[in-house]
Amino acid sequence: MDGETKSLESIIDNNLSSHDLEEFNRIYYGRKNHHEVPLKDTSIAAAKESDFEIAAYAFPAKKEHTRPPRIVKVGVIQHSIAIPTDRPVNEQKNAIFAKVKKIIDVAGQEGVNIICFQELWNMPFAFCTREKQPWCEFAESAEEGPTTRFLRELAIKYSMVIVSSILERDEKHADILWNTAVVISDSGNVIGKQRKNHIPRVGDFNESNYYMEGNTGHPVFATRYGKIAVNICFGRHHVLNWMMFGQNGAEIVFNPSATIAAEAGSEYMWNIEARNAAITNCYYTAAINRVGYEEFPNEFTSADGKPAHKDIGLFYGSSYFTAPDGVRCPGLSRNKDGLLISVMDLNLNRQIRDRRCYYMTQRLDMYVKSLSRVLELDYKPQVVHENDKCKEKE
Amino acid sequence: MDGETKSLESIIDNNLSSHDLEEFNRIYYGRKNHHEVPLKDTSIAAAKESDFEIAAYAFPAKKEHTRPPRIVKVGVIQHSIAIPTDRPVNEQKNAIFAKVKKIIDVAGQEGVNIICFQELWNMPFAFCTREKQPWCEFAESAEEGPTTRFLRELAIKYSMVIVSSILERDEKHADILWNTAVVISDSGNVIGKQRKNHIPRVGDFNESNYYMEGNTGHPVFATRYGKIAVNICFGRHHVLNWMMFGQNGAEIVFNPSATIAAEAGSEYMWNIEARNAAITNCYYTAAINRVGYEEFPNEFTSADGKPAHKDIGLFYGSSYFTAPDGVRCPGLSRNKDGLLISVMDLNLNRQIRDRRCYYMTQRLDMYVKSLSRVLELDYKPQVVHENDKCKEKE
Numbered sequence A, B: 001m002d003g004e005t006k007s008l009e010s011i012i013d014n015n016l017s018s019h020d021l022e023e024f025n026r027i028y029y030g031r032k033n034h035h036e037v038p039l040k041d042t043s044i045a046a047a048k049e050s051d052f053e054i055a056a057y058a059f060p061a062k063k064e065h066t067r068p069p070r071i072v073k074v075g076v077i078q079h080s081i082a083i084p085t086d087r088p089v090n091e092q093k094n095a096i097f098a099k100v101k102k103i104i105d106v107a108g109q110e111g112v113n114i115i116c117f118q119e120l121w122n123m124p125f126a127f128c129t130r131e132k133q134p135w136c137e138f139a140e141s142a143e144e145g146p147t148t149r150f151l152r153e154l155a156i157k158y159s160m161v162i163v164s165s166i167l168e169r170d171e172k173h174a175d176i177l178w179n180t181a182v183v184i185s186d187s188g189n190v191i192g193k194q195r196k197n198h199i200p201r202v203g204d205f206n207e208s209n210y211y212m213e214g215n216t217g218h219p220v221f222a223t224r225y226g227k228i229a230v231n232i233c234f235g236r237h238h239v240l241n242w243m244m245f246g247q248n249g250a251e252i253v254f255n256p257s258a259t260i261a262a263e264a265g266s267e268y269m270w271n272i273e274a275r276n277a278a279i280t281n282c283y284y285t286a287a288i289n290r291v292g293y294e295e296f297p298n299e300f301t302s303a304d305g306k307p308a309h310k311d312i313g314l315f316y317g318s319s320y321f322t323a324p325d326g327v328r329c330p331g332l333s334r335n336k337d338g339l340l341i342s343v344m345d346l347n348l349n350r351q352i353r354d355r356r357c358y359y360m361t362q363r364l365d366m367y368v369k370s371l372s373r374v375l376e377l378d379y380k381p382q383v384v385h386e387n388d389k390c391k392e393k394e
Helices: A008-015 A018-028 A041-049 A089-109 A146-158 A233-237 A239-247 A267-281 A347-356 A364-375 A386-393 B008-015 B018-028 B041-049 B089-109 B146-158 B233-237 B239-247 B267-281 B347-356 B364-375 B386-393
Strands: A053-059 A071-078 A114-117 A161-170 A176-184 A190-195 A220-223 A226-230 A252-257 A284-289 A295-300 A309-311 A320-322 A338-345 A383-385 B053-059 B071-078 B114-117 B161-170 B176-184 B190-195 B220-223 B226-230 B252-257 B284-289 B295-300 B309-311 B320-322 B338-345 B383-385
Touching (some): A008 A018, A008 B018, A018 B267, A041 A089, A071 A252, A114 A226, A233 A267, A239 A252, A239 A267, A239 B364, A267 B018, A267 B267, A364 B239, A383 A386, B008 B018, B041 B053, B041 B089, B071 B089, B071 B284, B114 B252, B114 B284, B190 B220, B239 B267, B252 B267, B267 B320, B320 B338
Parallel strands (some): A053 A338, A220 B383, A252 A284, A383 B220, B071 B114, B114 B161, B252 B284
Antiparallel strands (some): A161 A176, A176 A190, A220 A226, A295 A309, B295 B309
16 A cells, blocks of 8 residues: 555645644644544554554533533544455454454553444455355344454453444344444443445445345434444435434444545545534534455456456545534544544533534424425425516516 | 635645645545636736636536536625725615626626625625614615616626525515525526525524524526525535425525634534535535625624624635535635636536435435424434343343
8 A cells, every 4th residue: 555645634744834734724624733632652552563543632522510521432443354355254354353353452441432443344345246155154143243242342341332333144034134333332232233224336335236225213322421323334425314313312423434535436525424414413423434455356347337357446544533513633544554532522512502503493394394295206396487487477 | 814814725735736736636625636717818807907816617527428518607706895884785785786796797708607696795794793773774675676686787798697695675574584595597587586594593693683594495496507596504504405405406506605714613614514415415516605804883792701892703705616526626715805617517416316326325205204203292212222122131
């Protein structure tokens, strides 16, 4: 990955200084100062040894009269796969476990309360191939599979809530597959799961060949540290998906993703969508993307008129947090494993809602009526023609 | 306005070059090259003489087999007020007319087909004062008022559709006020109007003291050059407002705004919201903000614990366009009047919809049901507790 740009952040930090840098930061991130949080020496050393990036930023809130601060330490991990995709499935999975465990250990030592990984973190993103085997064999039970069992121990050890996006095998329903985020509590129990609500059919993302739209609604998980929800990958393009988590009381919404930088890719939208969701819903969001190139054994085409090839292009990382006021922190790099920590005061959500009144002014009754009409087969859009007006005048 | 940062764009252009600049442009704007469109020498000279900025960018689409390209030239104008706010109302209004006419003339000579101004472009943004007089006297009939009459002539002269955001006096309904965008066709007729759907109650934006939530729904205006709609100012925070214009078939949605850079202001969200709307709804958006400082005769407070003062802070301009794929052009400056032109192929909307399938995958039926439930007084949010799960297991 030499020659790849490290990040927009690094371009800025290498070229701007003093007033220009402050002004860029104010206009782009929403604050001149990033509120960096110091890390333990042991964490920095461990990150260096295992070659991953680590950074932490705070999102403070104002002191209130009637509530104490509600400080939560939230982590996200982005990472590449660990060994080639032609190796046996369980070997690939275990190699990722071993690699990511080192990062989780550092998060644990930093006192992270809630952590979330990228989409389908325990496997390569093989849907570009449209091959069913061996990729479907990565699927496992959300409640009792090896990934949940692996994480359960770490959740207990570090009193950490863990959000784990996996390919789920639904053995109770004819063995079908789902794209599912499993939420494991700090005591090691599976609190519940979110199945991906919106499934892409675009370019290399042939996911509807593997699993269907989720049937779990928009659950919010009341964890010991706060109310969280999971908007999986493609759902970030759907504003109603984000909205329903807000209506159900989510304080932090994670967006575990797998998305690429290739031509017509999503990279320039990455700073927009999870951030817009934080603004309009007045909650914290975390956008997490995988890292690196993944080469597959057999060649495939990408429905773009180009020759067949064996890899999907760069997963550009760049994971970041946004606060409910829309202020964001610098992201992790585009091409390296990393742990990003945010020290957030959840009181900020209500403070921003009181200030901006977006929920109070949302006119949901009007939209329920309008959207119901849109669903009618003979829907007549509200279109005004100049001739309508002329006729009216005559 | 000396000492003010000109724009994020100028910071970047002054400090970055070669590969770094290309990479920044790719990640931030969505393309390495801005597709600048040449302007007439006479336009550049007129802009210089009248001290306003002018720029033009293209958003091309792919050639299709069955449809010819649908190229439309769209302009937006940002400007400051023209004379002090203690002058007689009609004098203030006429001074703005005279100033903006010079910019419209240049747009006309450039062959602009559709143009939109900032919110309440013909008056100062006086709602910070909470005084009713003389500010309510700026209100006028949408159909027959002096502003519509002034623009009608220019619309005919330049065969130009004009979107004009004004304070409307509704004489047929007990003289009440509305915040209204009037759409004037290229033949000078008023096609229709959009009343502001979401009214702010925050800081200096005491607008609900003057007018209520609009009652015109989400009309799309079928003009000679394309289907357009208007999401007025605060409505940009409301994703359902943007969405309904898309459902009704809008190809371009204008967001005439008046918003400030002050502490806790909106500036860092300006690149996010209109752009997210373009992405999720797969249509073009134009975000337009006023420019400059506006000082009022009497002092007022801003509900922020600070002493009374006479101005609301900098309106930071920065107007810009976004294409339906989320690519944006550089914005106008933060502190200068300007005309920004976009040469857009409207075929791009459907091309992006076919590619990304956001409408096809939106699951509107699910959300209509979910949002209907949210409206119930005894709504029970979908919240999962760890204990629920434990009980289930026992």
